[in-house]
Amino acid sequence: MTPKLLYSCLLFIYSSVEAIITVKMFRHILIVLSHLALLGHSADWCYDHEECAPSHWYLHYPSCGLSSQSPINIITANTVADSSLGPIVVEGSDATSEGELTNNGHSVEVTLTSKYTLSGAGLTDAYTLAGFHIHFGNSNPTFGGSEHQINGNAFPLEVHFVFYNSIYIDLTEAKQQSDGLAVVGVLFQIGSFNSALDHFLGQLSQVAYSGQKTSVQANLRKFLPAKIGYYFKYNGSLTTPTCSENVTWLVAGNVQPISLSQYTQIISNLYFSLPGAANPVPMLDNFRPTQPLNGRTVSVYRK
C-alpha cells in the first residue's frame, strides 16, 4: 500500500466515523428537543398540542378509538323517557368536609375525607365517590368548555363526580372492571354567584402548576343534592385516556349557575405545565370533543 493510498483509507475511515458520530449526535439532539417540546405537559396526552391532542389519543390508548365513547351531544328529542329509573340518590354528610385539591396536569381534582355513596338511577350496585374534577373553556365563555352538550349547546364548565362500584376495593381496581364506574356530570352556565364552588376556587392559585396539592374544604351537598330528579343516562367511557368504556354516565338536566368572576378565577389561575417551566402553558379548553353516539340509547328521567 502506497502512502497516498494509506492516507486515503485513513481519511475515509475518519470521515465515516465522523458521519456516524454526527448522526448519533443529531438523533440525540432530536430526542432532547422532543422532550423539551413535551416539557409543558406532564403526560403523553394533552388537549392543546397537536401531537398529543384528543384526535391522537387512540394512537397510545386504543380504547379512545372505540365506538361507545364519551362525551356526547345529547339530543333531547331523541332521548327515551324511562320512569322506572328513579332519581339519582347521593347519601353522605351534609357538613363541609376536609379534602385535598390537586392540579393533575389536565384538570384540578378534589378528593374528600367524607364518604359519599351513589345509588338509584337504575343502578344495580352502590357506588363510592372517588372525587370530582372540572372541564372548562377559555376567556370567551360562549365558546364552551363543557364535555357534554345538550342539543348542540356547549357550556363553559362541567363538573364530573367520579364514583366507583362499591363491590371493588378502590378506583384503581374498579377501572379494570366492565361495571366499574358511574360519573355524574353537572353543567354550569354564566349567571349568579355559586357558593358551592367558592370553598375551593379561592385556593386555585396554590395549585397553579401540575403536581401541586393543597388542603381544601368543600360541601358536596351544595353541588349534589340528596336526590336529582332530572338527568340523562347512557353507557360511555372515561373522557380522558385510557378512555375505557366502563362508565355509566348520569348527566344532570338542570344547568347550574357560576358567576363570571368565579369562572375567570378558574381560567386565569391554572397551568398544564410543571412548576418552573420556562413558558408555562395556561390550562384552558381541557375538554374532549363530543363523540359519535353510534346507536346508543340515551335515557331521560324527569320526575
Ligand SMILES: [Zn+2]
Ligand atoms: Zn372529567
